Amino acid sequence: MLAGIADDVTRSVVDPVIVEAGAGTGFYLARVLAGLRAASLRMAGTGPLGIGTEISVAAARRLAKCSPDVAALVADTWDGLPLADSSVNLVQVVFAPRNAAEFARVLVPGGTLVVAGPGERHLEPLRTEAGMLTPEAGKADRLEAGLAEYFTPGVLHEVDTIVTVPGSIAVDLALMGPSGVHLDRTDLEREFDGREQHVRLHIEARTFHPVI
Ligand SMILES: C[S@@+](CC[C@H](N)C(=O)[O-])C[C@H]1O[C@@H](n2cnc3c(N)ncnc32)[C@H](O)[C@@H]1O
Numbered sequence: 649m650l651a652g653i654a655d656d657v658t659r660s661v662v663d664p665v666i667v668e669a670g671a672g673t674g675f676y677l678a679r680v681l682a683g684l685r686a687a688s689l690r691m692a693g694t695g696p697l698g699i700g701t702e703i704s705v706a707a708a709r710r711l712a713k714c715s716p717d718v719a720a721l722v723a724d725t726w727d728g729l730p731l732a733d734s735s736v737n738l739v740q741v742v743f744a745p746r747n748a749a750e751f752a753r754v755l756v757p758g759g760t761l762v763v764a765g766p767g768e769r770h771l772e773p774l775r776t777e778a779g780m781l782t783p784e785a786g787k788a789d790r791l792e793a794g795l796a797e798y799f800t801p802g803v804l805h806e807v808d809t810i811v812t813v814p815g816s817i818a819v820d821l822a823l824m825g826p827s828g829v830h831l832d833r834t835d836l837e838r839e840f841d842g843r844e845q846h847v848r849l850h851i852e853a854r855t856f857h858p859v860i
Contacts, residue, residue, distance in 0.1 A: 651683035670744025671700030674714030802855035
């Protein structure tokens with residue numbers, strides 16, 4: 649989904665610059681860049697550049713190796729991105745903090761912000777059975793309100809599918825993210841280990857455009 653959005657919004661740009669803020673190990677950024685690299689073979693130019701920013705040095709080390717098209721920067725999104733004004737065609741944020749003013753500053757006019765996060769059915773029924781935190785209601789409205797000073801909303805894209813995972817992966821899913829600190833691995837292993845689980849993946853990605 650993210651690769652498709654990136655391809656769409658940078659289609660007319662030669663050598664687009666894509667930034668992922670809070671990029672983790674670069675799992676998504678590498679795949680977005682691979683898609684753009686394949687598309688760029690049709691165009692003159694050196695190809696796309698990906699820049700991942702990360703507060704974690706350990707994650708940034710892995711991010712630096714995720715793709716030959718990706719550079720890694722250690723930076724706290726709240727302190728600002730170490731990037732020039734109007735230098736980026738697309739900023740993507742996947743389950744990571746958002747600094748609207750900074751994203752607006754680094755984007756070129758006509759650039760795009762993509763924010764991906766959990767939809768309301770994400771990880772069900774595991775979420776309920778494992779006692780994970782429930783996503784807050786009205787999340788989309790709050791996202792728009794939080795960005796409204798700098799961005800106007802564009803399009804909503806969704807992934808909504810069910811996957812079957814081994815019990816051990818269900819335990820890891822329950823423990824990762826904000827619920828992890830409240831849960832006990834031994835209890836979860838007792839409940840889920842050795843039993844395949846059907847888990848819903850419900851992800852929403854919203855595009856936004858800088859207010860002119
Ligand atoms: C849930 S992970 C998502 C990682 C990546 N976007 C992905 O989806 O694979 C959140 C990431 O944001 C990073 N992060 C948290 N706070 C941050 C901050 N203030 N500045 C930069 N990165 C931050 C974390 O280190 C972590 O790698």
